[in-house]
Amino acid sequence: xxxxxxxxxxxxxxxxxxxxxxxxxxxxxxxxxxxxxxxxxxxxxxxxxxxxxxxxxxxxxxxxxxxxxxxxxxxxxxxxxxxxxxxxxxxxxxxxxxxxxxxxxxxxxxxxxxxxxxxxxxxxxxxxxxxxxxxxxxxxxxxxxxxxxxxxxxxxxxxxxxxxxxxxxxxxxxxxxxxxxxxxxxxxxxxxxxxxxxxxxxxxxxxxxxxxxxxxxxxxxxxxxxxxxxxxxxxxxxxxxxxxxxxxxxxxxxxxxxxxxxxxxxxxxxxxxxxxxxxxxxxxxxxxxxxxxxxxxxxxxxxxxxxxx
Ligand SMILES: [Fe+2]
Numbered sequence: 001x002x003x004x005x006x007x008x009x010x011x012x013x014x015x016x017x018x019x020x021x022x023x024x025x026x027x028x029x030x031x032x033x034x035x036x037x038x039x040x041x042x043x044x045x046x047x048x049x050x051x052x053x054x055x056x057x058x059x060x061x062x063x064x065x066x067x068x069x070x071x072x073x074x075x076x077x078x079x080x081x082x083x084x085x086x087x088x089x090x091x092x093x094x095x096x097x098x099x100x101x102x103x104x105x106x107x108x109x110x111x112x113x114x115x116x117x118x119x120x121x122x123x124x125x126x127x128x129x130x131x132x133x134x135x136x137x138x139x140x141x142x143x144x145x146x147x148x149x150x151x152x153x154x155x156x157x158x159x160x161x162x163x164x165x166x167x168x169x170x171x172x173x174x175x176x177x178x179x180x181x182x183x184x185x186x187x188x189x190x191x192x193x194x195x196x197x198x199x200x201x202x203x204x205x206x207x208x209x210x211x212x213x214x215x216x217x218x219x220x221x222x223x224x225x226x227x228x229x230x231x232x233x234x235x236x237x238x239x240x241x242x243x244x245x246x247x248x249x250x251x252x253x254x255x256x257x258x259x260x261x262x263x264x265x266x267x268x269x270x271x272x273x274x275x276x277x278x279x280x281x282x283x284x285x286x287x288x289x290x291x292x293x294x295x296x297x298x299x300x301x302x303x304x305x306x307x308x309x
Contacts, residue, residue, distance in 0.1 A: 037070070039277070041079055044265040044266060063291075066291060067276075076108045080243060080262050081208025108129065108135075112206050114244065119173065143159040144158050165204050168194070171207070199237050242262060262276075
C-alpha cells in the first residue's frame with residue numbers, strides 16, 4: 001500500500017469495502033453437509049470492576065450467550081487481541097469469567113495478543129481456556145509454542161490443523177500499551193518454515209495488528225509488515241489474514257490473500273459496527289456472517305464469502 005493509512009483513509013476504504021462486500025454476499029450453502037462453524041471476536045478490552053461491570057464487559061457476556069445459542073455451536077472461538085484493557089491479571093481473570101460458559105460448553109478458546117495485552121498474565125489463564133472436550137477432539141491437531149526464542153523474545157503462537165484449513169494464531173504484541181506491533185524475525189522465520197510444512201491445505205493467519213507498515217499507519221501498524229508480506233505473498237497456501245486493532249469491519253483482497261478486519265466489542269468508530277463473526281468453513285473457502293451487538297442493526301446477518309482459489 002502506497003498511501004498513508006489513517007483513520008480518515010480507513011473510513012474511505014471501509015465505505016469501499018462495504019460496496020465490495022455487497023457483491024460477495026450470498027446464501028450459506030452448507031445445508032447438506034455437516035457445518036464446520038467457528039466464532040471470531042476482537043478487541044473486547046475487558047476491564048476489572050468492583051461493583052458494576054462496565055458496559056463493554058456486559059456486551060461481551062451477551063456475545064458469548066449469543067454464540068452458545070447458535071443452532072450449530074462453534075467448534076472453537078478465536079480472540080483477535082486487545083482481549084483486556086491494559087494487560088492486568090485482574091482483567092484476564094474477568095475475561096476468563098466471561099468466557100467460562102463457553103469453556104463449560106466444551107468450546108476451546110484461542111487468542112492472539114494485541115497492544116493492550118500482557119503475555120505473562122495471559123499465560124496465567126491460557127490452560128483454562130481449553131476444556132477437556134477440546135483437548136480430546138481428535139479432528140483438530142493443536143500446537144502451542146511457548147518457548148522463548150534464542151534472542152529472548154517471547155511470543156504466544158498456536159497452530160490448529162483441521163480437515164479443511166490450517167489456522168495460525170500469531171503474536172504481534174511488543175509491550176503492553178505500546179500501540180505499534182511487531183512479529184519479530186524469529187517468529188517470521190518460524191512462520192515461513194511451518195507454512196512450508198503445510199502446503200496441502202489453505203492457511204488462515206490471524207493476528208491483532210493491521211499488516212501495514214508503521215510509517216503508513218498513524219494508529220500503530222506493524223514494524224515488520226513488509227517482511228511479513230514477503231513471506232505470505234509467495235506462499236500460495238495462505239488464503240486469508242484476519243486481524244483487529246482498528247475496530248473497523250471490512251475486507252479486501254491483496255494478491256491471493258483475503259484481508260479481513262474484524263469489528264470490536266469495546267468501541268465502534270464512525271461507519272463501523274460493534275459485533276462478532278460466525279465463520280463457516282467450506283471445501284473452497286469460508287463464509288463470514290456478521291453478528292451485530294445491536295440485533296436491529298441492518299448489517300446483522302451480512303454474509304461475506306471468501307473463496308480460497
Ligand atoms: Fe490494538
